[in-house]
Amino acid sequence: SFVLSQPPSVSVAPGMTARITCAGDSVTIYGVHWYQQKPGQAPVVVIYSNSGRPSGIPERFSGSKSGNTATLTISTAEAGDEADYYCQVWDIGGDHRVFGGGTKLTVL
Amino acid sequence: QVQLVESGGGVVQPGRSLRLSCVVSGVSLSVSEIHWVRQAPGKGLEWVAGISYYGNTHNSYADSVKGRFTFSRDSFKNTINLQMNSLGTEDTAMYYCARVRDGGFFDKWGQGTRVTVSS
Numbered sequence: 668s669f670v671l672s673q674p675p676s677v678s679v680a681p682g683m684t685a686r687i688t689c690a691g692d693s694v695t696i697y698g699v700h701w702y703q704q705k706p707g708q709a710p711v712v713v714i715y716s717n718s719g720r721p722s723g724i725p726e727r728f729s730g731s732k733s734g735n736t737a738t739l740t741i742s743t744a745e746a747g748d749e750a751d752y753y754c755q756v757w758d759i760g761g762d763h764r765v766f767g768g769g770t771k772l773t774v775l
Numbered sequence: 776q777v778q779l780v781e782s783g784g785g786v787v788q789p790g791r792s793l794r795l796s797c798v799v800s801g802v803s804l805s806v807s808e809i810h811w812v813r814q815a816p817g818k819g820l821e822w823v824a825g826i827s828y829y830g831n832t833h834n835s836y837a838d839s840v841k842g843r844f845t846f847s848r849d850s851f852k853n854t855i856n857l858q859m860n861s862l863g864t865e866d867t868a869m870y871y872c873a874r875v876r877d878g879g880f881f882d883k884w885g886q887g888t889r890v891t892v893s894s
Contacts, residue, residue, distance in 0.1 A: 702881070719878075753820050766819060
């Protein structure tokens with residue numbers, strides 16, 4: 668099945684912009700979804716279908732895709748954004764759901 | 776309001792079986808795709824199994840559990856189950872059930888149930 672590659676960690680200063688990437692062949696074909704997971708909690712979707720933002724998610728969170736790479740952008744980063752972030756696609760052809768390895772975002 | 780509540784986790788010896796359940800409220804299973812996602816300690820998310828209505832209704836499984844795990848649905852009780860056989864230490868994880876929305880993303884998650892496979 669497809670593999671989604673994410674950087675293990677990203678650091679950002681408070682108030683600055685963080686970008687987390689997700690690369691893979693499946694990104695060119697399928698919609699990409701992004702989840703935020705804080706310690707001890709279940710994941711929460713922050714971006715769906717490349718750039719959709721669920722209700723309740725701040726506008727500071729946005730998503731984009733170009734070629735085989737999707738990007739989650741967090742503007743004006745806050746301490747509360749520190750979390751693990753995962754990308755995910757639905758591999759329709761293989762009938763599998765695939766997650767990236769996750770990226771730990773540190774706001775320092 | 777849609778809620779998912781998992782149960783059935785625990786400590787089990789290698790080679791044994793365990794059955795997880797996920798009670799869904801606020802929506803009917805007949806119109807909801809529910810899947811299982813697990814997370815080993817300190818590791819990332821891994822999709823495990825679920826029911827899909829894309830094309831014909833069918834269950835799908837990750838390669839790592841195919842042939843050992845069985846997904847089932849009890850529409851009367853609005854519950855989904857995951858029968859896990861031949862468990863190995865690699866199956867130790869928090870198991871979440873989650874609802875899938877159009878486009879294939881998980882919009883609602885349970886709080887998880889922990890499975891530990893250890894002798």
